[in-house]
Amino acid sequence: MAVANIYSRRLRASQSKGDDVYQYDTVPDKLRTQLLCIMDELFGSHSSLIEQAWQDLCKIVAKECGIRKLRVFPYQSSLVDYIEKDADLLEILDFCDLLFIYVRDVIESINKWCERNPFEIEQYAVFLRMYHPAIEELNTYFKESALGYEYNKTEIIRIDSQHIHKEIIKPVLQLLGDERFLKVDVEYRLAHQHYRNKLVKDCVVSCNRAFESMLKIICKLEGWEYQSGARASDLITLVRGKNLFRDGMAKNFDCFVTTLKNGVPALRNECGGHGEDSEQPEQPLFIAQYLLNLTASNVMFLYKAWEQYIQTKS
Structure with missing residues (x-):
């Protein structure tokens, strides 16, 4: 009996890797580490933010992605372990969206706080300036790893879209x-x-x-x-x-x-x-x-x- 040209075979053929210079299926380990480094640089030098940030992100990801183990302490190590080992491609991309949504919310809160307490603005000035460079870094790492996605304005998109x-x-x-x-x-x-x-x-x-x-x-x-x-x-x-x-x-x-x-x-x-x-x-x-x-x-x-x-x- 001849092999049938079923839908899954037609789909794989239409998505031949030779048809693009990017791949859309696998997150390289190096990129996972680079994503964690971006987080460290965003929050690491702000002792008043870091612990709360990891806890907040854990709860947000647990809720939006349904990852139960992220609801428990220690939050930072749980989230690091999730990003490095467990998260699949879609979960990593979702996390990137959630990370920058959270950062924008934090920036908005800081701006409101500094309007009432202008003497505090220097404490957060560096953090406020890191949002756009962090996005640029993420997109650079995406390109270098040939992963066909980018963070465009306020969301992750596929290059081939x-x-x-x-x-x-x-x-x-x-x-x-x-x-x-x-x-x-x-x-x-x-x-x-x-x-x-x-x-x-x-x-x-x-x-x-x-x-x-x-x-x-x-x-x-x-x-x-x-x-x-x-x-x-x-x-x-x-x-x-x-x-x-x-x-x-x-x-x-x-x-x-x-x-x-x-x-x-x-x-x-x-x-x-x-x-x-x-x-x-x-x-x-x-x-x-x-x-x-x-x-x-x-x-x-x-x-x-x-x-x-x-x-x-x-």
Whole structure:
């Protein structure tokens, strides 16, 4: 009897790990420890807060997540043990939500207290300033561990629920699963790795290599010769001359070709080119994020143009 293509098999196939640069199922042990460190830094230097904070959090998590053992003393060790050993993925994400809800409530209470007792504000000033850095740290640790979630404004969200990731990044990763585009896939995933590690210049360089590789692969598949060392701008001129872009827009389309030339390659030369001063400060992380999105859009565009070209010439 043949193996039936039942729902669970179809679901697993549609969620192939190769289709994304993040995973959504497992919390690394390192991330659990980092989460506890964030809590220590939030409350650890405030003796008037720390004991009450651990107790309050235990009671909140026990109630919201139904974890009975967190209702008993000693609260801190119980919660640490829960985070390190027992909590599954959803419980960890719920805890992150509950932690920052609690911190916001504490900040609100402190602000009200300091309005009535302004001489006390210095005692809590450091704590009041730590809320946003703590969220930034958590999101950094999520990225570094390739866990596909982030704390966005006031709640945890999945990366692949964001429109750009769902509509641009994942479809490109699925496309690059084709072995013909292996080199593009390697470079583009490496760019994401650099982004997660905040290596902006390296991310930009890998984005450019992925873009150039896509152009070269199309040229090789079509037998279009190009000179050794050809740059992205040269390759775009070549494929434009071979009528890869057949959309009937005539001169208006040349504006888009110019955008292709001046997008990823230009940013690479400006932000991640060779021969830069090693002491030059790193570019903002949003530059890398922009390049990842731009590269995905351009790679998908090149593929669709090539797909149409094949259909037209046959």
